[in-house]
Amino acid sequence: MQAIIQEDQDVQKALSMIASLTLTPPEHRLLSCFVQDAVDPKAAALYVLQRASRNGKDLIRMETELYNLLEDWKRLVERCISGDEVVTCSTRRWILLHHEVVETMVGYLWLNLPISVRIIPTDVIAGLETPSGASLREILAVFVTMGELRQLSNWLNVPSDDLSQLRNTWTLAGTAAVAFRTGRIQILPDWISGKSANGLENSTCKYMLSYGLVRPFVGIENNEGKIVRSLEVVSISTKDPEGLPLPSAFLFGIHARFCNSLRWLQVQDQMQRGWPGSAFWHSCKTTFRKVINYTIPMFRHLWLYFPRWSRALTYRLLLKVGNKMYGRTLNWVQRVPFGLYIKHGPGKFVPSGEGPALGLVERYTNVAAPRLIDLLTTESETYLVMTRVPGTPLEEAIQSFSYAERSQLAADIRSYVSQFRQIPNPNSAAICSADGGPAFDYRLGDPAGPFHSEEAFNKHVIFRSSLRSAIHDHHHEIFFSHADFSPTNILVERGKLSGIVDFGCAGFYPEYWEYTKGIYGHFGLETAWLDTLSDAFSGLYKDELAAEKLLWENGNTF
Template sequence: MNNSQEVQRALTLIRSVPLTPPEHKLLSCFVRDAVDPKAAALYVLQQASQGDTKDIEFELRHILTEWKQLVKRFTLPTKISTNTKLLVSIRDDNCCCITKQSREWWDVLGWTRTGPIRLVPDEVIAGLDDAAHASLRELLAAFLTEGHLRRLIRSLDLPSDDINQLKNTLTLQESVATLFINGQIKVEPERVADESADDSMETKGLYELTMVMPRPFPVLKSKKGRRLYANDNLIISTTDAKTMPLPDSFLLALRARFCNSLRCLQIEDEMQLGWPENTLRHKFQRICRRMIEPAVPLLRHSWLYLPRSFRILTYRLLLNVGVRIYGKQLAWVQRVPFGLYIKHGRGNIVSKGEAPALRLIEQYADIPAPKVIDVLTVENYTYLVMTRLPGVPLLEGLPRMSYPERTQLALDLRNCFSQFRRIPNPNSTAICNANGGPVFDYRLPVSSKTAGPFQSEEEFNRFLITQPRLKSAIHDRSHKIYFSHADLSPTNILVSAGKLSGLVDFACAGFYPEYWEYTKGVNGHFGPDTSFIDLLFETFEGSYEEELKAEQKLWEFVTPW
């Protein structure tokens, strides 16, 4: 249904209107997250066709304004009776339904206290029967369908006794409640009971926790200290389903449909506040960083004179300290003090080509990339120590970037790749890592993800094409071989204050055919949000589309990771 012709037409029409990125996403969510996306799309198309072409923007902006009004109603506070608060506290054992944590005994200031939160505030349907709000009702009916809207009205219009209120209430910690209200997390029931079915007598319900994009995802921990992740299962139970029923699965599922839109509103508010990197503290940090950077080569040179055993001991100590201060992000990558990162692990966990690649960049290019401090291997265990770059992954920053900022980012990336292409290949083989050895790439059709080196593009193509029928005409075309990052994902591009601040993770870097940077960047990025793909298209100015089609044909038979 999401891929119907009407849905695609509506989404294309939305993209054609000059809005901000969050507004485009917000209107797209109205279509994609609807109970019946085709019906929501037809509503958008019908409203847009009421006037001439000049009125399309006006009509869509009108839909956007009203949709914002409806979505914001989910954030309005609702008064909950004292008796309901008592009953929901007893039902949920005074614990947060998501983390299962209760208020800590030492918390005299109430930082960890729990409280009741409405799933769907009564204000969502307030005034919808008035003539003045007829368009709001029509919009909500288009999103929910008329049947679901009527069921919602019946659910919220029930007598305000404690049992009915309990069905629309959860116990959450204050910090978790903020995430829930803003749409950063959603709780979806395993199944939604029909209105005719009586699920009010169930004593246990199974639910799924979902983190709503974009990142950063909130860090939630269970009562036992385990971190909660997206798609984790939750159980909510009651000891007496008759007097203390579980939350209504219909209301939970309905709220979940609004979470993406709620998140868009939050991002829109954050954009209006401006980038946090523009604060005085961040500006001071940038000044300090610029003062220290010129001294890095001298400090590195001096450090490498110290005994090897002492350096290894220092790196192990820094890893332990880094885990305590910054937490453990990945098993093989750790942020440590003094503005450093350490990649470490046995065997080939640390790519043999990464350090040589970073040294080539430092020697021949002027782009923001980590500088290698040291590489040591002891008993088949490697430590790669490098400088840390400022900023956040593009995966977190891109949704908050305006279209002019995205255009500038594409230009900055294009400049980086232009400099990459001027880096000479010091090796005798054509397609290889920076050291002349085998290339390491998740795209390669072998379990080790390592192959080569290859003497020519033709030899490389013979390796990639696992079946003769997968060969395309483009594979007979000769391409230039350039130095490439080869893992251009939104987690490996850093931005600060909406600007490029660094490229990281050069584990796959080496010399590849000129199209590889683009096709590998597209590799693995699917789904409705095409922001990153659009950025890559603009960066490479629409080149290599034929090569991309040929690669996608190969991906159908060999997974791209």
Template sequence: MDPPRLSVDGTVSLVEALELPHPATALLRAFILDAVDWDLAAEHVRSRIGSREEAHRLVSDWIYVVEAVSSNGVELEAPDKTTVREIMERDGNYRVHPVSITLHDPIQLKGSMALLGDHSRAGIDKVDPRFVGTHARLCKSVQLVNLIQTMAPELHKRNDDLLATAPAATTAPLVRVISRRRPFSLAWLFSRPIFFIWRLIPQALRFSAYEKLMRFGDYWYGATGASGIVAKLPFGLFLKYSANIECVRNEFNALGVVGKNTGVPVPRGLDFASKWVQGNRELLPQGYHRSYMLTSELPGAALSLCMDAISDADYQRIQLQIQAYVSQIREIPQTVNPDFVICDTRGEACRDPRIRDFAPIGPFKDEAAFSQELRFPDEPSRRGHKIVFTHADLNPRNIIVNQVKDATGTLRWEVSGIVDWEAAGYYPEYWDCTKSMFERFRWPRRHNDTMQRVFAEFGDYSAELKLEIEAWESGDGV
């Protein structure tokens, strides 16, 4: 499938700028990007979104179409024998063959459960490839329509008074979220002696056990994130693999620092083990460390997997939680290397995927020295910042969310944890803001705007973000 053309991207941007209540914007994105002809779909949408009222009607029309083929379709009952005989006596015994005016032959179906039967004797394939393709194109819209009943029921209305009950995406009331300290866990209290004894076992044996556990986790629980990188294990444990031992050491230390100094929910670092592997002459002539880190589990799933299921009000709640957590981690003092203020959590070299793919740089005495490693180092927006503790990769894959019941018994989404601290360290105060936009092209505008509002609480980093985007687009960070 070819990438969308500029006109398509422009139409999607126009739709997102309308700030329709979720999931209206996502539905129109799906209408365009899942269409057979993107340009034609984008042209139709552009002709129907002259105002928010028109856009709401278009969304309502698309909901009607999706429901017509996914849930509201009614199979006609076959006439009984008496009716058939009467029709034949009235009209004569002949068969009607409808003429299909189309560029493709129609899909042949037999019965109401066409996909479950074997019609090979009738010369009909089990599943026509176009049938699968049609369902694949509609599946995103079907999923979103199923969410509408509880999230935005007003989108079902198909009249001129639609906006009377359809608030804009940004008007939901904000509720102040109080961050909580890590709760006391009786299970953790009893498991501490077990892990203490486990860490007394020679590292080579623990490493061998982790290699087997990684394969077991992938087999038993399926791929978690990137298969072969992170594996879910029994008893609420996770195992993470890395070929960069310094990143593992930094993340293990970061989990301890954040857990000790803040109420930010993070996994507990339980153990890590590594083994030196002789390099390949062509690819890795110097060899490398294969490393595994064992951590506790956090409830929920990555925000990147749940975005469409989260209402605007809950997304604003998530915004406030992230804001509170960022505020806390910024208060962690730099005591590990006072002479080099920009460093990782252990006071050593920084390793960030945005800077030459985790190549070690620094540590640095000041921001000016750090900026020399970046493009446009002498720009005004590259200096004059506070140095603060930084996660350095706050993308939605690393923000864990979960559904919990509020005081009224209603299910709400909230942040249940932040993971992947391998790039954490002490950086200029804008770094978390701009890094959260590093993969902005992957995420809907609603999420990107949310992250911008998170960091607006701490300062105006628009100039820094503009310069960083220019640096990324010129090849910096790869």
């Protein structure tokens, strides 16, 4: 399906036409989903092109027609959000009489205070046969095809006391029910079993659960209290396939096609409400943090006078308290009281260059980054103690950024990079970690180097001569780099950059490395981060990126 979307000229023309409209980011994505998530993307694309040319080639009329299509699509998508009380009393009684079977049916998934929800609400097709609903019927027929629309109508028009109602019903725990209704989770049929979505399911069916494309993702727990990962196989079963049949795979498939649109509609609503919290209190907190940052050098100077054993004991105590207060962050990173984070563990979990990198950033830049408090190594463990940088990971918020906010974010990242490049290299090696040791970077696999020239570095990363590109013969300046620009490490508050964290890979690298490493591992349909990063680097290093991609595709790093 992705090949059709990427290679079909009509699909690309329709998507380009949508991108040219003056819309918000979520509205662009919402209307694009009408094409990309359709049963037949080419047919949906041709419909968009036909709607655009309905009133001739006048640009204003073309845009007006597509705006009308967007509003119709929003109205249709809104119909897919079902409420809590969606199952009739008779159907509820049937489910409750078979509660033991319901538990088995939910099985692997979630069961606490179960809620029975419709997979596809009957509101989706309500009134489509009337003149006022004609436009919605038209676009629904294009989105799911006329054949599937007729089949969907048959499913949703069954009497309320018909046993088939159960095949449009799913019993979930409260949190999972909300996530399913709002499109945060998709149940994808056919990927595992390969069976037709139209047949009667057996006593057990396997599906693939997906959190979709739109962040932030919701963390859903199974009945064992473990988080269900995206694209994980889930089982749904029943002891009585005829008396209590499983939900319809066909209806799951229809629901999955609407999920991304549902999420983008919510993002649009959130953008209209504005960023949560008071701008005044945010300004006050920012000022307070600046005052606190001025006191850090003095506190650090005094704290390091304490004996090593007492500091190590304090850190172990803080780790236990932090785990109880904030929960486990990562196995080797823990938030602790007093506005601190502690990275801890054997040496491989705390790169030797991270502490020195934080010191260089604090000394030579105004970048909002963690301030190093202590780097303490004992016989069994290393403790890297640093201040907490406020904010939310960009990957959870960038979808809610306006285009203006994205442009400002790119400018702020550009400023950070410019400041990084002013940091002098105190080491004899040219390409190395901040302390002069081997470069620690996931892109390289194991720690490598240090290297005394770019040529020596290239010999290491180019593992086959056939993969060498002409750009590798060009000279590049060597600069200090964070080397792990990622939406998880860039923090934001109220639509603005608030800081950058995780300097474990930081060191001195060729000038293009900051950009290409930021792209590394971040491909897909959602390009908000890729576009922002390209803007931050003013569109430079395209040849270097192409050369790096060739190495990524043929290598086995990461």
